[in-house]
Amino acid sequence: MTGTQAMADTSRLRHGVFHSVSMLTAMFAVMVMPIGGCSKSTRVTRVDTNLVTDLSGRWNDTDSQEVAKTMVKEALSFPWLDTYTRANGRPPVVVVGTILNRSHEHINTQTFVTDLQRELTNSQKVSFVAGKGEREEIRDERREQAVHAREETQKSAGKEVGADYIMKGNISTILDEADGIKAVFYQVDLELVDLESNVKTWYGQKKIKKVVERKRMLF
Amino acid sequence: MRVALCLIVLFGTAACSRTVNRYALIEDSLMAGNTQRADQIVEQAEPDYGAESHVLYLMDRGMTLHLTGRYQASTDMLDQAEQEIERLYTRHLRTEAKAFLINDSKLTYEGDPYEQTMINVIKGLNYAVQGNWNEAVVEARRIDHRLNVLGDRVNPKDGYRDDAFARYLSGLFFEIAGDLNNAFIAYRKAYEAYQQARPWARTPVPPSIRTDLLRMSQALHLDQEHEQYRREFGELVWQPYSDTHDLAQVIVVTYNGRAPRKEDRLIDLPVSLDALKLVLLTKLPPRAQSQERRALESVLYGLNGHVVRVAIPVLVPQKTDVLYAEVTAADGAHSVQARTQLVQNFTAVAEKTLADRLPGISVKAVARAAVKYGLADGVRHGARAAGGKDKEARLIGFIVGSLAHALAIASEEADKRSWRTLPDEIQIARLWLPPGSYELRTHSVDHNGRRIGHDSGYAVTLHGGETKLMTERVIP
Numbered sequence: 254m255t256g257t258q259a260m261a262d263t264s265r266l267r268h269g270v271f272h273s274v275s276m277l278t279a280m281f282a283v284m285v286m287p288i289g290g291c292s293k294s295t296r297v298t299r300v301d302t303n304l305v306t307d308l309s310g311r312w313n314d315t316d317s318q319e320v321a322k323t324m325v326k327e328a329l330s331f332p333w334l335d336t337y338t339r340a341n342g343r344p345p346v347v348v349v350g351t352i353l354n355r356s357h358e359h360i361n362t363q364t365f366v367t368d369l370q371r372e373l374t375n376s377q378k379v380s381f382v383a384g385k386g387e388r389e390e391i392r393d394e395r396r397e398q399a400v401h402a403r404e405e406t407q408k409s410a411g412k413e414v415g416a417d418y419i420m421k422g423n424i425s426t427i428l429d430e431a432d433g434i435k436a437v438f439y440q441v442d443l444e445l446v447d448l449e450s451n452v453k454t455w456y457g458q459k460k461i462k463k464v465v466e467r468k469r470m471l472f
Numbered sequence: 473m474r475v476a477l478c479l480i481v482l483f484g485t486a487a488c489s490r491t492v493n494r495y496a497l498i499e500d501s502l503m504a505g506n507t508q509r510a511d512q513i514v515e516q517a518e519p520d521y522g523a524e525s526h527v528l529y530l531m532d533r534g535m536t537l538h539l540t541g542r543y544q545a546s547t548d549m550l551d552q553a554e555q556e557i558e559r560l561y562t563r564h565l566r567t568e569a570k571a572f573l574i575n576d577s578k579l580t581y582e583g584d585p586y587e588q589t590m591i592n593v594i595k596g597l598n599y600a601v602q603g604n605w606n607e608a609v610v611e612a613r614r615i616d617h618r619l620n621v622l623g624d625r626v627n628p629k630d631g632y633r634d635d636a637f638a639r640y641l642s643g644l645f646f647e648i649a650g651d652l653n654n655a656f657i658a659y660r661k662a663y664e665a666y667q668q669a670r671p672w673a674r675t676p677v678p679p680s681i682r683t684d685l686l687r688m689s690q691a692l693h694l695d696q697e698h699e700q701y702r703r704e705f706g707e708l709v710w711q712p713y714s715d716t717h718d719l720a721q722v723i724v725v726t727y728n729g730r731a732p733r734k735e736d737r738l739i740d741l742p743v744s745l746d747a748l749k750l751v752l753l754t755k756l757p758p759r760a761q762s763q764e765r766r767a768l769e770s771v772l773y774g775l776n777g778h779v780v781r782v783a784i785p786v787l788v789p790q791k792t793d794v795l796y797a798e799v800t801a802a803d804g805a806h807s808v809q810a811r812t813q814l815v816q817n818f819t820a821v822a823e824k825t826l827a828d829r830l831p832g833i834s835v836k837a838v839a840r841a842a843v844k845y846g847l848a849d850g851v852r853h854g855a856r857a858a859g860g861k862d863k864e865a866r867l868i869g870f871i872v873g874s875l876a877h878a879l880a881i882a883s884e885e886a887d888k889r890s891w892r893t894l895p896d897e898i899q900i901a902r903l904w905l906p907p908g909s910y911e912l913r914t915h916s917v918d919h920n921g922r923r924i925g926h927d928s929g930y931a932v933t934l935h936g937g938e939t940k941l942m943t944e945r946v947i948p
Contacts, residue, residue, distance in 0.1 A: 309555070354606065357613045428617045431624060433561055467561045 310437055310465035312360050312424070320441050320459045321368035328420070328445060329378050333454045337417070346380045346414055347373055347445070350421035356439070357426045369420065369443075382416050418445050418454060433467040494520065495892045498536070499730055503947040505926055511536035514893070525581045527556050528889055534594060535893040539727075539945050543598040550591045550598075557582050557591075572840055573847075575783065576833070576887035585622050586821045587891045589615060589635045596645060597725065600941045605649040612642035612658065631672055631824035636665035637816035637898060640681060644723065647688070648939045652713075656688035674820040678813040680902055683710035711904070719904040720934030723941040724799045724914060726812050729792025729896030730947065732819045734826075734888035738766075739782040740773070741841075747778035767882070774878025777852060782841045784834055785886035787826050789819045792896040793918040793948045794925070799901045801910040801932075812899035819896050833886075841884060848876035895945070907936040916946045924948050 300306070305315045337345045349369050352362040366384070374381045383391060398407045422443035429436045438460065445455040494517045501509040514532045521529035530553035537546035560582045571578040582588075596611030615638045626633035643658035659681055666677040682705045689698035691713035740755075742748040754769050773779035797812040852873025856866060915927040925946040932940055 309558075354610065357610065357617055359607055359610050426613075430617070430621045467558075469561070470563050470565060472565045 307463070310435065310463045312356070312358055312439065314364070316439065316461055317365045317368050320461070321365060321372050324441065324443050324457045324459050325369060325372035325376060327457050328443070328455050329376055331455050333445070334378060344379050345417040346382055347418045347420060348382050348416035349373070349384050350419045352421065352443075353423035355423050355425040357428055360424055362424065365424070373420075380414065382414055388413075416448055419448055420445050433469055435465045435467075437463045437465065439463075495733070498532075498893060499947065502539070502945060507536065507539040507541075507945065510893075511540050511542075523580075524578060525889060527553050527560070527583060528581045528891065530556065531583060531587065531591065531891045532893045534591070535891070538594050538598060538943075543602055547595050547598045550595045553583075554588075554591050554595075557588060572836070573843065574883050575840070575885050576836070577885065577889065579887065581887075581889050583891060584632075584822070584825045585626075586632055586635060586818075586825060587894075589618055589622075589638050590891065590894060592618060593638050593641060596641060597941070597943065600645065600648075600723075601943060603940070605645060605939075608645040609649045609651065612645040612654075615639070615642050616658070631669075631828050632821060634661070634665040634668065636662050636669060636673070636675070639665055640678070640815060640900075643684065647684070648721075652688055652691055656685070656692055656694070659684045659688060672820060672824045673817060675814055675817045678815050678900070680813060680900075682708055686710045687713050687716070716904050718907075718936045720907050720936060721939040722799075722801060722903045722905060722910075722912060722932065722934070723939065724797070724810075724812065724901045724903075724912075724944060725941065726794070726797045726899045726901075726914070726916070726944040726946055727895035727897075728794040728899060728916070728946045730790040731890065731892050731894040731896060732787045732789045732822050733892060734785045734886065734890055735788050736886045736888065737784045737786045738884075739784065740769075741780040741782065742778060743780060743845075744776075744778040747773075747776050750776050751779060770878045770882040773881045774874045774876075777849070777873060777877045779877075779881065780841045780845045781881045781884045782834075782837045783884045783886040784830070784837060785826065785888055787819075787823055789823075790896060791819065792946070794897070794899075794916045794946050795919050797899060797901065797914050797916045797944065797946070799903060800913045801903055801905055802913070803908050803910050808903055808905055810901040810903045812901040814897055815900050816898040817896070818894055818898075822890065837884075837886070844880035844884070845877075848873070848880040851876040905934060907934055907938075909933045912942070914944055918948075 306313065307315070334345065349366050352366055352369075354360045354362050370381065370384075373379055392410075395408050395410055399410075420443060422441065425440050425442075427438040427440070429438075439462075441459045441461075443457045443459075444453050446453050494513055497513050498510045501507070501513060511533070514529070514536045518529055518533075530549050534546045534549035534553060537543075537549060560580055567578070567580060583591075592611045592615045596608045596615070599605070599608035599611065615635070619634050619638065623633050639658050639662035643655045643662055646652070646655035646658055663677060663681050663685060666673070666675065666681070669675070682701070685701050686698065686705065686708065687710060689701060740751045742751045750772060754772065773781070796814075799810045799812065801808045852869065855872040856869030858865075858869070910932050911929060912932050913927065913929045915923050916925045918924045925948060928944060930942065934940060
């Protein structure tokens with residue numbers, strides 16, 4: 254091997270080593286060093302309350318409102334309402350009972366009950382009376398009035414309007430999940446029961462199906 | 473410039489690999505019965521956990537809050553942990569690459585599958601202690617879903633693909649909430665899971681599951697199953713559901729001992745004869761695994777430049793001394809006694825989980841060590857070549873190269889993270905009592921029949937059909 258060849262080989266080796274070191278270093282630095290300017294900051298945006306916000310796939314305010322609206326509308330479109338109104342000369346009185354949570358999520362059923370109450374009240378087709386918990390509070394208030402309020406302003410006991418029907422039901426879920434794809438199937442069952450005869454006057458069902466997909470790898 | 477950048481990065485990672493041993497302080501506080509202090513230690517250590525271990529912080533905090541009796545706060549923490557784990561399903565290439573080049577503790581911690589199941593178990597217990605059985609049942613449903621998904625994902629011959637204890641606890645929740653059908657299914661799955669895990673779980677089938685299965689199958693008129701269990705279990709004293717329905721029930725859950733911890737097992741591989749001599753020299757006694765010794769080894773191996781270090785996690789059991797706890801309920805005239813039964817052995821579960829994961833961890837660790845070695849060697853050659861042939865430049869090359877090798881060795885450590893505020897074992901006792909007021913006392917007994925830990929006592933008033941669940945933490 255001549256001196257020139259040896260020098261050329263050394264140069265190539267040096268170049269090769271430099272190249273590999275540069276590559277490795279660059280790769281290491283890009284992957285390891287935190288990228289500047291990626292810092293998160295809180296941003297608050299006001300949105301329309303009717304805007305559908307499906308963030309996690311869980312039961313949310315949109316589901317609660319939509320189900321309540323659809324199911325009350327459906328319940329009031331059935332013949333039992335006209336039949337009762339004609340027979341008694343007044344709209345029926347309805348109370349909302351217990352909505353059981355039989356799902357995989359900690360659902361605040363009270364919000365759903367409130368949505369049902371609102372839809373029933375605003376329909377103007379039925380009279381609506383306070384539920385069990387609220388009644389206790391109102392009775393306490395009347396008892397307080399009997400002691401502390403002026404006589405002409407006191408509200409007397411025994412004049413409550415009894416409900417003709419109770420609306421009750423449950424929310425249940427079926428889950429299926431594999432490879433980052435989760436299917437959540439919500440089923441809301443509601444029924445209207447005649448408080449005198451225990452006859453189930455109406456039975457409604459609303460189903461919601463959501464598919465949540467997650468990517469396994471991102472850059 | 474490039475070399476300097478690389479070194480800065482390596483320096484930074486070495487500094488980040490510092491771990492804070494907070495668990496000794498937590499365990500001391502728990503041993504002294506000071507759960508508040510244990511919770512404060514976890515709370516104050518939040519910055520030390522860092523972003524990579526935020527889920528671990530939430531799990532540790534969820535547990536210490538549970539022990540202090542702040543059940544809603546504990547549930548909130550564990551809720552966050554659960555959501556974070558869901559989010560972590562999506563992995564980030566940059567984080568994976570960073571962990572591959574430095575060490576696995578740079579990965580975002582999402583907990584082992586049994587730890588993820590325990591999130592729902594502790595949440596369920598939070599609701600149960602407060603008597604909120606409907607919400608406890610929601611956690612039972614979540615446990616069922618989690619374990620079903622795990623069962624689909626994990627190879628049937630592998631170890632942890634179901635959780636007998638979580639299934640059993642779900643059965644309790646369903647039964648107490650009045651959902652007997654789901655209770656029966658949960659008990660049956662628990663019974664099968666205990667049997668399947670027998671080779672490694674070191675947890676025999678708790679005797680109470682047999683009576684639970686007999687009681688539920690009879691209550692549901694599942695005559696065929698009932699007869700099958702009667703034949704299988706032989707002569708067993710059990711009460712029909714109709715006899716227990718009007719009684720009150722006390723469930724005592726004891727958390728005994730400390731969960732196992734992980735340590736580094738360092739394997740130093742010499743790639744030259746000189747390096748072999750050096751490695752043998754450093755392996756001479758005394759073999760204390762102190763930080764100073766590791767630093768010294770890093771320097772020596774760095775100077776030599778021909779040693780590759782691989783770090784593998786090993787589990788160190790911290791077995792409890794508790795054999796069982798004696799629970800006594802006395803109402804002045806009568807007293808009823810029961811012994812707790814082992815329902816979960818976390819040390820065995822953690823050992824099996826690590827054993828299943830070890831081949832993957834080892835392959836990754838060897839590959840990482842090889843890449844680090846190549847990188848450090850590249851830096852050494854690069855620095856030497858950049859400096860030219862004079863003596864001073866060669867010296868700079870040697871120093872830079874040695875430093876790169878030393879940092880590659882120093883940054884190698886195993887991922888030693890685990891949910892260490894969990895106990896070593898969980899035991900359960902169930903007592904059916906006539907309605908009334910009771911003085912409830914528990915004391916733990918060790919393998920020699922001696923009382924250990926603190927005796928505890930509560931006054932409870934129980935109504936017919938009511939269930940009260942209590943928890944007890946015993947450290948030794």
